[in-house]
Amino acid sequence: YVIFCDFDGTITTEDCINKLFKLFAEKKWVEIEQNWKDKLIGSKECLERQTKCVKNISQDQFENFTSQLELDKSFVPFIKFIQSRKIQFYIVSDGFDLIINQVLDKYKIKNIEVFSNGLKIKNNELIPSFGFNCDSCETKAGLCKCKVIKENRNDKKIIYIGDGLSDVCASKYADVLFAKDKLMEYAQEEK
Numbered sequence: 001y002v003i004f005c006d007f008d009g010t011i012t013t014e015d016c017i018n019k020l021f022k023l024f025a026e027k028k029w030v031e032i033e034q035n036w037k038d039k040l041i042g043s044k045e046c047l048e049r050q051t052k053c054v055k056n057i058s059q060d061q062f063e064n065f066t067s068q069l070e071l072d073k074s075f076v077p078f079i080k081f082i083q084s085r086k087i088q089f090y091i092v093s094d095g096f097d098l099i100i101n102q103v104l105d106k107y108k109i110k111n112i113e114v115f116s117n118g119l120k121i122k123n124n125e126l127i128p129s130f131g132f133n134c135d136s137c138e139t140k141a142g143l144c145k146c147k148v149i150k151e152n153r154n155d156k157k158i159i160y161i162g163d164g165l166s167d168v169c170a171s172k173y174a175d176v177l178f179a180k181d182k183l184m185e186y187a188q189e190e191k
Contacts (some may be wrong), residue, residue: 003082003169004149006162007093007100007116009181013070015164016045016099020065025053042140043094043166044133044174051126059121066102072131080111090115090152092145092165096128117142138169 007034008015010069021029036046082089091112093100096119104112118129130142137144146169149158153173160167163181171177171187179187 001158001159002088002090002153003161004090004092004145004152006159006164006167007091008095009163010161010167011075011091011093012070012103013072013084016066016069016103017050017095019069021050022098023065024057024061025050025054029053037165040135043132044140044142045052046096047128047142051119051128054126056124057121057126058124062098062121066099067071067106069099069103069106071103071107076107076109077123079112083111088152088154089113092143092148092150092170094117094141094143094145094184115143115148138165139165144172149173 002058005011008017018033032041032046032049032053035041036043036148078090089112091100093114095116097114097116098119098121100114100116115132118131120127120129132143133141134144134147134149137146145167149170151164157175158173159176159178160171162171162183163176163179165182167179167183168186171179171183177187
């Protein structure tokens with residue numbers, strides 16, 4: 001088996017990006033989010049526009065923010081079990097590496113390959129980058145999870161773990177699916 005797992009709301013107890021925008025962005029971020037939910041824009045465009053709504057955030061403010069993010073209480077024992085069995089495990093997130101890496105460091109979790117969008121703080125502004133997007137992505141995501149899965153499955157059975165709309169496409173590749181929230185609703189509708 002190989003495991004591909006979402007981050008925001010799956011490994012963490014809440015959607016970290018939405019929490020970031022609630023705390024630091026101009027209110028326009030909510031309208032942009034609704035445009036994404038209504039499929040008027042893809043998640044890459046959504047994230048590009050939302051990060052521009054954060055006008056002033058210092059490195060210290062960002063680190064204080066990430067220090068308050070919590071992992072699901074079952075994740076640390078789960079990842080220890082996976083690593084003890086030498087099962088390949090990848091985080092595939094349409095979120096940001098700066099958040100993911102700081103949260104994993106907080107919990108002293110090592111040796112996990114992370115595929116996500118990039119994020120830097122420069123002159124107190126958020127600068128996103130999208131190194132894993134592709135033109136053929138159905139959802140116009142910042143990170144095309146399907147592309148990452150295709151390139152890293154190595155002919156193994158796929159376990160996919162996720163919770164949201166950004167996981168729908170990727171979940172179609174799963175031999176075994178663990179879903180919650182919006183992804184569970186989709187899986188039940190599709191049987």
